[in-house]
Amino acid sequence: xxxxxxxxxxxxxxxxxxxxxxxxxxxxxxxxxxxxxxxxxxxxxxxxxxxxxxxxxxxxxxxxxxxxxxxxxxxxxxxxxxxxxxxxxxxxxxxxxxxxxxxxxxxxxxxxxxxxxxxxxxxxxxxxxxxxxxxxxxxxxxxxxxxxxxxxxxxxxxxxxxxxxxxxxxxxxxxxxxxxxxxxxxxxxxxxxxxxxxxxxxxxxxxxxxxxxxxxxxxxxxxxxxxxxxxxxxxxxxxxxxxxxxxxxxxxxxxxxxxxxxxxxxxxxxxxxxxxxxxxxxxxxxxxxxxxxxxxxxxxxxxxxxxxxxxxxxxxxxxxxxxxxxxxxxxxxxxxxxxxxxxxxxxxxxxxxxxxxxxxxxxxxxxxxxxxxxxxxxxxxxxx
Amino acid sequence: xxxxxxxxxxxxxxxxxxxxxxxxxxxxxxxxxxxxxxxxxxxxxxxxxxxxxxxxxxxxxxxxxxxxxxxxxxxxxxxxxxxxxxxxxxxxxxxxxxxxxxxxxxxxxxxxxxxxxxxxxxxxxxxxxxxxxxxxxxxxxxxxxxxxxxxxxxxxxxxxxxxxxxxxxxxxxxxxxxxxxxxxxxxxxxxxxxxxxxxxxxxxxxxxxxxxxxxxxxxxxxxxxxxxxxxxxxxxxxxxxxxxxxxxxxxxxxxxxxxxxxxxxxxxxxxxxxxxxxxxxxxxxxxxxxxxxxxxxxxxxxxxxxxxxxxxxxxxxxxxxxxxxxxxxxxxxxxxxxx
Numbered sequence: 001x002x003x004x005x006x007x008x009x010x011x012x013x014x015x016x017x018x019x020x021x022x023x024x025x026x027x028x029x030x031x032x033x034x035x036x037x038x039x040x041x042x043x044x045x046x047x048x049x050x051x052x053x054x055x056x057x058x059x060x061x062x063x064x065x066x067x068x069x070x071x072x073x074x075x076x077x078x079x080x081x082x083x084x085x086x087x088x089x090x091x092x093x094x095x096x097x098x099x100x101x102x103x104x105x106x107x108x109x110x111x112x113x114x115x116x117x118x119x120x121x122x123x124x125x126x127x128x129x130x131x132x133x134x135x136x137x138x139x140x141x142x143x144x145x146x147x148x149x150x151x152x153x154x155x156x157x158x159x160x161x162x163x164x165x166x167x168x169x170x171x172x173x174x175x176x177x178x179x180x181x182x183x184x185x186x187x188x189x190x191x192x193x194x195x196x197x198x199x200x201x202x203x204x205x206x207x208x209x210x211x212x213x214x215x216x217x218x219x220x221x222x223x224x225x226x227x228x229x230x231x232x233x234x235x236x237x238x239x240x241x242x243x244x245x246x247x248x249x250x251x252x253x254x255x256x257x258x259x260x261x262x263x264x265x266x267x268x269x270x271x272x273x274x275x276x277x278x279x280x281x282x283x284x285x286x287x288x289x290x291x292x293x294x295x296x297x298x299x300x301x302x303x304x305x306x307x308x309x310x311x312x313x314x315x316x317x318x319x320x321x322x323x324x325x326x327x328x329x330x331x332x333x334x335x336x337x338x339x340x341x342x343x344x345x346x347x348x349x350x351x352x353x354x355x356x357x358x359x360x361x362x363x364x365x366x367x368x369x370x371x372x373x374x375x376x377x378x379x380x381x382x383x384x
Numbered sequence: 385x386x387x388x389x390x391x392x393x394x395x396x397x398x399x400x401x402x403x404x405x406x407x408x409x410x411x412x413x414x415x416x417x418x419x420x421x422x423x424x425x426x427x428x429x430x431x432x433x434x435x436x437x438x439x440x441x442x443x444x445x446x447x448x449x450x451x452x453x454x455x456x457x458x459x460x461x462x463x464x465x466x467x468x469x470x471x472x473x474x475x476x477x478x479x480x481x482x483x484x485x486x487x488x489x490x491x492x493x494x495x496x497x498x499x500x501x502x503x504x505x506x507x508x509x510x511x512x513x514x515x516x517x518x519x520x521x522x523x524x525x526x527x528x529x530x531x532x533x534x535x536x537x538x539x540x541x542x543x544x545x546x547x548x549x550x551x552x553x554x555x556x557x558x559x560x561x562x563x564x565x566x567x568x569x570x571x572x573x574x575x576x577x578x579x580x581x582x583x584x585x586x587x588x589x590x591x592x593x594x595x596x597x598x599x600x601x602x603x604x605x606x607x608x609x610x611x612x613x614x615x616x617x618x619x620x621x622x623x624x625x626x627x628x629x630x631x632x633x634x635x636x637x638x639x640x641x642x643x644x645x646x647x648x649x650x651x652x653x654x655x656x657x658x659x660x661x662x663x664x665x666x667x668x669x670x671x672x673x674x675x676x677x678x679x680x681x682x683x684x685x686x687x688x689x690x691x692x693x694x695x696x697x698x699x700x701x702x703x704x705x706x707x708x709x710x711x712x713x714x715x716x717x718x719x720x721x722x723x
Contacts, residue, residue, distance in 0.1 A: 008526070012627070020523040024538045026595065030553040031541055033563065037556065048566035181396045188393025200394065207405050209652045209705055213677040214698040218408025220681055221415065221691050254404030257397055286389045315546040317659055318674070322681055332548050336662055339552070352556060355549045366540050370533075373540060377600060378607035 031359060038353040039146045042345035045352070056145025065145040069136055070129050077125060081117045089113055150346075150353035160334065160354060166245060167314065167330040173249035174313035175306050178256050183302060185257075186264025187290060191273060201265070204258035212255060212318050219251060223323060243325035251323065252313050259312075260305055263376065267301025268294070304376040307369055314362070331358050409702075416468050416695035420461045424448065468696040472676075494676060495697065499704070502672045505589065506654040506708070512594045513650055514643060517601020522631075524602070525609045536603070543599035551663020554592050582669040589660040589670075597653070601646050608642045609635070648712060655705050673701045 008016075036054060037045040041063065044056040052058075059065060066074070093109040154160045189197050222229070223241040230239065241247040271294065279289040321333035329337075335358065339351040366373065424447045432441040474493050481489035491497040524535055542550060557564045558578040569576050578584045612635055620630045658674040661667055667675060680694035 013526070016523045016526045019519065020527055020535060023520055023523070024535060027542050027599070028538050030550070030557055030595075031545065034553045034556055046560060046562070048561040048563070050563055053563065181400060185394045185397030188390050192390045194387075194390070197390070197394075200398070204401070207401060209709055210405070210409075211656045211658075211674050211677075211698075211701055211705065213658070213674045213681070214412065214702055215405060215408050217415070217677055217681060217691070217694045217698040218412045219404075220689065220694075221420075222411070250400070251404055254400040257401050257405075261397055286386075286393075311544065315548075317546075317548045317662060318678065322678070332546055335552075336548055351552075355552055359545055359549060362544050362546070363541070366537060366544050370537055370540065373544070374536065374603055374607075377603045 034352050035356050038150055038349065038356045039148065040349070041145075041147060042349050044145060045349050046345060055143070059145025059147050060143075061145075063145070063147045063149070065143065067129075067133055067136075068143060069132060071144070073129065074121075074125060077121065081120070085113060085117075150350045151357065154350050154354045154357065158338075158350070160331070160357070163329055163331045163334040166324075166328050167332075169245050170248055170252070170320070170330055171310055171313040173246065174252045174256065175309045177249060178253045178260055178309045179302055179306050181253065182257060182260035182264050182305065183298065185261045187268050187294060187298075189261060189265045190268035190271075191276070201262065204261055208258040208262075215251075215255065216319055216322050220322060223247065242323060243328055245324070245328050248320060248323055251319055252316065255319070256309055256312050260309060263305045263308070264301060267298070267305070270301075271297060300372070303369075304372045307365070307372055308376055310365075311362075412695040412698050415691055416699050417463060417465060418461050419464045419468065419692045420459050423460045464692070468692040469700070471693050472696045472700065494671065495700070498671045498673045498676045501586070501670045502655060502657060502674075502704070503708075505586075505593070505657050505672070506651060509590055509593045509597075509654055510647065510650050512590070513597050513601050514646060516594055516598040517646070518605050518639075520598065520602040521605035521609055524606055536606075539599045539602055541599075542595050543597070545596075547596065547659035548663050550596055551589075551592050551660050554588060554595070555664050558588060579664075585664055585666045585669050588664060589657075589666070592660055592663075593654065593657070597650065600649075604642050604646060605639060608639045612638050644712070644716060648709065648716075651708055651712070652705070655708060673697070673704065677701060 033053075039059075040053065040056045041059045043058045044053055047053050056065065089109065093105045096105060096109070189201065220242075226239065226241040275297075276284075276286075276289040276293050279293040280286070284292060315332065316330075317332045317336065320330045321336065324330065324333070331354070335351055335354045338354060339348060426445055426447050428443050429446050430441055430443045432439040434440075472495050474495065477493050478490070478496065481487075481493070491500065520539065524532055524539075527535070545553075556562060559565075561569075562578075565576055565578055578588065616634050616638075617630060620634050625633065656674055657672045658678065661670070661672060661675045667679070671679070677694050677697045680690040680697060683689055
């Protein structure tokens with residue numbers, strides 16, 4: 001069969017690619033736009049003329065902005081850093097990996113690279129430009145208004161760093177516990193062929209459908225009074241579960257379990273059972289086989305599942321806002337509180353800056369793990 | 385695998401699910417038929433104020449909460465039957481609304497308006513999400529190999545973004561004289577306030593949800609398109625099928641299992657609609673069932689939480705999701721059995 005019969009008429013191609021371009025704009029525009037708004041003074045950020053929002057005349061005259069040379073050099077440096085990250089970094093990471101442990105090497109190498117990039121962009125580049133700009137005349141005068149005052153206000157004055165730290169504690173706790181518990185269960189379910197295993201999966205599916213508020217309604221009264229009913233067991237040291245990050249971690253892990261075990265089970269089913277059977281024949285116990293044979297090859301599936309656990313914990317609003325007190329608040333409820341109060345326009349832009357700050361890590365996440373996310377999304381579907 | 389090894393592998397996970405999912409389900413059932421209240425006592429209090437001729441004394445009957453030895457308010461839990469359910473669904477108001485045939489009166493009862501919005505939201509966004517996802521998948525499948533990667537990257541952004549933040553980002557485009565409201569005003573040449581009435585807010589919520597979930601449908605459909613049997617497509621071409629017929633009779637039937645999968649996931653997730661209400665600050669205009677429970681769980685002015693009513697509304701929410709998922713699941717079940 002020649003491909004000629006499958007060739008498409010020009011009109012269809014234009015239509016289909018036009019639609020695609022339209023979708024890309026729709027998908028990216030809201031996020032890109034709040035990123036632009038967050039760098040402007042309130043007057044510019046909420047202007048009804050889009051060009052005034054982009055170029056920020058009020059910001060430029062009152063605070064300052066970027067000159068042509070700033071933009072060119074900034075983009076060039078950022079482009080170079082990304083290019084090096086793709087071309088040069090992977091080779092070095094593998095080269096210097098201790099005993100072939102590329103995971104740790106990526107963690108250290110990637111972290112160091114990110115740190116160096118940040119210093120170059122935030123410290124070195126502005127210093128160089130500060131010298132260059134006055135020398136260059138028209139090229140050095142600012143054309144686009146830009147201010148970082150909202151970011152400073154959010155992160156420094158409003159103590160968003162604490163919310164960030166709380167988010168990190170909850171998120172990393174959920175990912176670690178959820179993967180540990182889920183990996184064992186997923187492996188067990190993948191290798192068992194019993195009626196119990198089948199019903200366990202069905203029940204997990206039912207649990208997956210439960211709205212989270214239903215569950216929180218069940219926890220809340222007991223969490224608040226836990227010091228009383230835990231007293232017979234722990235005595236005076238009985239903790240109040242309400243507001244404790246580790247209690248939230250346990251709750252989110254449980255909520256996440258149904259999804260985790262389904263996903264990991266489908267990954268483990270793709271690992272041929274002959275592999276661990278061979279290890280068992282050689283005298284390994286089930287756990288020995290799991291540790292020596294399965295653990296080394298399971299990482300792609302575990303990383304993918306971990307990404308989705310991360311997203312669940314990082315994005316959660318309902319559970320964290322109800323079960324955490326103000327001191328241990330994570331980022332999402334903190335932002336919701338920020339704009340729910342009677343606010344001035346300046347507060348509003350600060351909330352936007354906080355929203356952009358919380359989205360940036362997710363952006364990097366998609367950039368790095370795009371393939372894993374796509375495979376994770378389709379894993380459940382293709383298995384049926 | 386032996387039963388014992390299986391139990392050890394699955395044990396921790398099952399323990400977590402029993403403790404934090406199954407047990408709360410039982411507990412909300414118990415909580416919904418009981419009410420915990422402070423115990424009050426009535427005491428005669430004599431208060432005297434200094435007057436011109438000696439002091440003026442009045443005695444009055446006051447109610448005050450009883451305290452235990454350590455000074456905490458004593459509470460008492462009583463069985464109230466279905467009273468909390470009645471407080472949530474408000475049968476008297478419901479009856480009068482039906483008797484008067486007044487839709488507006490019915491929508492003034494929070495539970496029924498929440499139920500109405502949740503169901504409309506779930507049903508209405510389903511075809512939009514499936515359709516948009518399929519269109520994007522077909523378009524990406526059609527385009528140049530080189531731009532597929534970047535397009536998938538951009539498409540994933542709305543899906544990956546924190547739901548509350550995503551809703552907020554759309555809100556900021558429309559609020560006040562936001563950029564898109566200004567654009568609409570210029571285009572339609574009239575004054576528009578997107579946050580002043582319920583239906584525009586609802587419209588934005590539908591748009592947001594489609595924007596947020598369509599990428600998921602797209603990725604799943606796109607993966608499905610890679611496995612379309614080329615022989616079947618070629619046979620259809622030889623038989624003279626038009627492009628539309630090939631799509632309708634070869635490709636879509638091939639994707640049907642994925643459509644069912646996405647429908648089930650979408651019903652589960654859209655029924656949980658909640659973050660939109662936070663992001664669009666919509667609670668004064670439209671609320672969903674999850675929001676109703678959330679609202680009962682929040683502290684009111686006196687610091688109390690309406691736990692019983694929250695549990696009753698949670699149980700009702702659960703019945704709703706069971707009914708909603710029961711119908712399509714039964715169909716899938718029958719087809720499995722039949723085949």
